[in-house]
Amino acid sequence: MYDLGDKRWLINLNQIKPSGKKVMLTFDDGPGKHLPLILDILKEKQVKALFFWQSRLLYNGRPWKRVLKDGHLIGSHASNHTNLTSLTKELQYRHIQGSVEKIETITGGQVKYFRPPFGQYNEDTMEILHDLNLTPVMWDLTSYDWNHQENPTCIKTNIISHLQEGSIILLHELKQTTMILPELIDEIRNQGYEFELIS
Numbered sequence: 001m002y003d004l005g006d007k008r009w010l011i012n013l014n015q016i017k018p019s020g021k022k023v024m025l026t027f028d029d030g031p032g033k034h035l036p037l038i039l040d041i042l043k044e045k046q047v048k049a050l051f052f053w054q055s056r057l058l059y060n061g062r063p064w065k066r067v068l069k070d071g072h073l074i075g076s077h078a079s080n081h082t083n084l085t086s087l088t089k090e091l092q093y094r095h096i097q098g099s100v101e102k103i104e105t106i107t108g109g110q111v112k113y114f115r116p117p118f119g120q121y122n123e124d125t126m127e128i129l130h131d132l133n134l135t136p137v138m139w140d141l142t143s144y145d146w147n148h149q150e151n152p153t154c155i156k157t158n159i160i161s162h163l164q165e166g167s168i169i170l171l172h173e174l175k176q177t178t179m180i181l182p183e184l185i186d187e188i189r190n191q192g193y194e195f196e197l198i199s
């Protein structure tokens, strides 16, 4: 279901990242049913994160107000999880622009950041993002959390063993991720890192 995308592009795209001994948490593919628990944990641990939402999952009953009130950011992960590179430019535009419009209409806030599904994009995608004034945010550290339903501790190990200054960490709104999130946050801090949210 998930794909890491093309690493060469990732390097080029990581122009936005925390500086110094700081890292940023990102949660993809929501808003889903585990979001309230993720918000509880982040609040308790005083960490702010960037959520990339599929706009098809966003409706008024989702706790988007709390996400914003707690100081997190909501970015677009397109309308559904279609690989944008399989679409014409016109269709890509509809998926991207439509998702941003829906999120902005419901939340009343401006969407500034975009992450393509599967990390996959092409020149058309980049032109559209430029035209819509959206900043792409990729990641340089994945937890492979979708693979570790049976053994959530691996999620933490994957991250801690690859942590570096400025890391943008890819997580998902999954049950196994909520199970290790508190200890993951503690361990990142134990390693001497702080959390920072780009603004």
Ligand SMILES: [Zn+2]
Residues within 6 Å of the ligand: 028, 029, 077, 081, 117, 118
């Ligand atoms: Zn995704």
